[in-house]
Amino acid sequence: MTDPLFEVIDATWPAASVRQAGGFLIREGRGGGSRVSAASLIGRLEEADIDTAIAAQRSLGQEPKFMLRPGEDALDAALADRGFEAFDPVVILTADLAALPREVPPVTAFAHWPPLAIAREIWAENGIGAERQAIIERARGPKAVVLGRTRDRAAGAAFVALHDRTAMLHALVVAPEFRRLGLGRAIMAEACRWAHDAGATRMALVVTKANAAALALYRDIGLQPVCAYHYRREARP
Template identity: 55%
Template sequence: MSDIFAASDATWPAAAVHRAGAFLVREGQGGGQRVSSATAEAVWDAADLDAAEAMQRDLGQRLLFMVRPGDEALDAALEARGYRVVDPVNIYAAPVAELLAEVPPLSAFTIWPPLAIMRDLWAEGGIGPGRLAVMARAEGPKTTVLGRVNDRAAGTAFVAIHRETAMMHALQVVPEQRRQGSAVKMMRKAAAWAQDHGAERFLVLVTAANAEANALYSSLGMRIVGQYHYRSKEP
């Protein structure tokens, strides 16, 4: 699992990272929970937890920890401190080769940097400047995907590669253009781009509560290979 979380950090990077005892505290600057959370990177104790909380307060961020497989003791300690579970996440994976299929002409494009219409589509879905800044920070091969349906822009997503792993982030499809196959075509196009850039594995992260997205990834033959969740409380 460590390689999956390394790929996540590399393809959706925080603005900065800070050490607080045994914890790594990410500075998100509006980029969302993943880049604003703390994770245990070594054997920890209560003083390390105190240090991580203090660092997050100093950064002006809410108290937020990512609880990964093997973090059962941390999960219990956070619960004892009054933290609540937030957004359980499923990790889906598939070999890039299994996602490849012919995509109709003009139905999906890979573009970097993103076009203004793509930024507008993300904004409509609540993906604003903070998350666009995350995309800009990502190093290595990266692209955005534009989907088209009925001669209009229907969706967009961001894809980046870390070593042999491609990860898709921020998939957004216009509500009135959903259920017309655009997301599938975008995934296929992203997989083709990933293969062209040397990736062998394709990953996506999605909240367990997002039934539509979970159904999409399952329909493409992607499998859940891990899960994690957050715990949070106000500073």
């Protein structure tokens, strides 16, 4: 059975559209990254369905990509046999909100909606462009942007949304010149405070295994790895 956290990911960081092709869910990403454009298995694995999924993705103008979740070893092996390369291994971390810090230092972070222009600017300057910001707009249900401030200026931003009493954090960025000043921790605390007030009981997030600094911060706060997955795409020259 697929971990319910994947439902939370899809709900809080939604694709532009989804449809079924054979035994796969096809996501239309519109340039928003792998998480909203990779196909995932939703039925019994049939070799012919892989071709169907590849064709469906190409019909959307997307590079064929697949999300490989725990227990999908057969699909992983089948794609490897086709020459699809693995990339972007990630970890899902989670914790009960009651165990996470919710005390926010004064004038360091505040949750709001809709996004302020300065939050959009910070995202755009730190790799969260218009295509990913469109994902934030698509998310339904309770949601908020957290703006972070340090040294008397806005310097960080994050997005948090709620699904089935789990809050998931996305798009946390801190401007490079303001890192290692505790701003990421303050943004996380404000996200936890907002999520608690919105009725969530659990916090979750996704981070690449390569992002050692973020992993260290999240684990230090109290989040623990509970699940991992990766993607495969056609090998690039």
